[in-house]
């Protein structure tokens with residue numbers, strides 16, 4: 001899964017294979033951002049996932065590259081990728097077939113704008129992962145993602161959310177403020193979310209924001225856990 005050479009890299013992608021992103025190779029779409037962010041994200045996931053057993057659900061999996069990469073490193077976990085868009089579901093399945101990983105399920109369609117969304121086969125999850133989704137979707141996606149974490153995470157479960165975020169009403173970099181303005185100009189419902197608002201959603205769903213891990217390029221991994229399991233706020 002090598003990085004594409006010097007291709008133009010859009011700041012955000014709504015549908016891979018369009019918007020100037022690389023075309024599919026045998027159905028497998030490539031996300032330029034994946035090559036830049038997956039190792040840094042893994043550093044935060046690894047201490048928790050490396051020794052875990054059970055099911056992990058990824059929301060908004062896009063191409064499927066994060067799921068197959070992390071699944072290859074966690075044979076005791078079964079990964080359940082999902083997305084909203086058909087071309088992405090096709091790509092995820094193509095990556096699953098290409099890698100031949102026994103611990104990756106076929107992708108399922110989950111639309112996070114649906115309150116009360118569910119997953120198949122259902123039940124408790126040791127982790128949920130959502131990468132670069134919340135800023136290019138309506139606020140209801142953030143609400144429904146965190147409500148779902150409240151329903152599905154097991155007692156020791158974690159929700160990991162990666163992306164650009166504001167901290168207590170303030171952008172963390174001028175480039176993120178510009179990015180936020182460009183997102184809102186494209187769609188009034190989009191925008192860089194504030195950790196304070198996400199923490200309030202978590203509290204309303206029996207969870208807590210327990211860690212905010214800085215990532216390269218002014219991004220963060222937010223880690224949520226059940227309120228009764230929190231070690232740090």
Ligand SMILES: C[S@@+](CC[C@H](N)C(=O)[O-])C[C@H]1O[C@@H](n2cnc3c(N)ncnc32)[C@H](O)[C@@H]1O
Pocket residue numbers: 012013014031033034059060061062063083084085088110111112113130131132133136137141
């Ligand atoms: C920028 S892409 C990120 C994809 C992938 N997580 C990655 O980092 O490469 C945003 C993803 O969010 C998905 N998405 C947007 N709205 C969604 C919704 N309402 N429910 C579920 N997924 C959604 C898109 O289909 C797309 O795959």
